[in-house]
Amino acid sequence: MPKHLQREIENLKNKIVTMGGEVEDRVYKATLSIIKRDMSLAEAVIAADRDIDNMEVEIEEDCLKILALHQPVAIDLRFIIAALKINSDLERVGDLAVNIAERSIYLAGKKPLDMPFDVVDMSTKVEKMLTKSIDSLVNMDVRLALKVRSQDEEIDTINRNMYTQVKALFLAQPERINSLLHAISICRHLERIADHASNIAEDVVYLVNAEIVRHTPEVYVE
Numbered sequence: 001m002p003k004h005l006q007r008e009i010e011n012l013k014n015k016i017v018t019m020g021g022e023v024e025d026r027v028y029k030a031t032l033s034i035i036k037r038d039m040s041l042a043e044a045v046i047a048a049d050r051d052i053d054n055m056e057v058e059i060e061e062d063c064l065k066i067l068a069l070h071q072p073v074a075i076d077l078r079f080i081i082a083a084l085k086i087n088s089d090l091e092r093v094g095d096l097a098v099n100i101a102e103r104s105i106y107l108a109g110k111k112p113l114d115m116p117f118d119v120v121d122m123s124t125k126v127e128k129m130l131t132k133s134i135d136s137l138v139n140m141d142v143r144l145a146l147k148v149r150s151q152d153e154e155i156d157t158i159n160r161n162m163y164t165q166v167k168a169l170f171l172a173q174p175e176r177i178n179s180l181l182h183a184i185s186i187c188r189h190l191e192r193i194a195d196h197a198s199n200i201a202e203d204v205v206y207l208v209n210a211e212i213v214r215h216t217p218e219v220y221v222e
Contacts, residue, residue: 005070012062012083013137016090019055020134023090026052026097027130027193031123033104034186037112042101052094059087078210082203086137089196089203093130096189096196103182103189113179116169117162117187126155126194133200142208145201149213155194162187 026045033042063084066072072080107113129148136145166180173180205213 002070005066005072005076008062008066008070009072009076009079012059012066013079015055015059015062016083016086017134017138019052019059019087019090020130020137022052022055023093023097024127024130024134026094027100027123027127030097030100030104031119031127031190033101034107034119037104037108039105039108042104042108045101046098049094049098052091056087056091060084063087075207075210078207082137082207085203086200089199093193093196096193100186100189103186106182107179110179111176113176113183115183116165116180117158117183119186122155122158122187122190125151125158126190126197129155129194129197130200133197133204136201136204137207140204140208142205145204145208146213148201149198149205152194152198155191159187159191 026048029041030045032038033045063080066080070076129151132144132148135141136148162184166184169180170177202212202214205211
């Protein structure tokens, strides 16, 4: 690989990692704002969304420039393809963090609600998936990527169970329907963040092994 191409790819990788760290921080603050009923924390997440959007545009432009100027092949080409997809997934996670923050602001202004799911437990699991997905990219670690992918079903199960619990709460607390709907949205947004973490992990597998695992069973062997 020519040195200037290697340098640009390394720079691109650093930008993706930086964006990943920023997005992780947004998700953490958004979920913390729910737990602490902290409107100011939620508002800070919403206000910072433009920064993530700007990062996404810059990374996409870098990818397109490398494709045009260097016409990479093999693993270099796979890296650019994976970078474009991961960039999009991270931007969507940033948007979902904003959505969670908006739900948090609504709930903070209402009577405290007993959440129909464990926010701390679910958000912790989702945040760990997101962190590991970025780590798998940094270290080109397929095993870690497959581990992230295998954890997605647990989050899906939490989301499904939450819907069952909410149905009962709708009948028991009809006056809290609006708050419960916001709680449903929060759980759903967290579930979608886990999906995007899984997508990133799948892109890492593609990058390293040139293998598309998107529609294969989510199996991880210790």
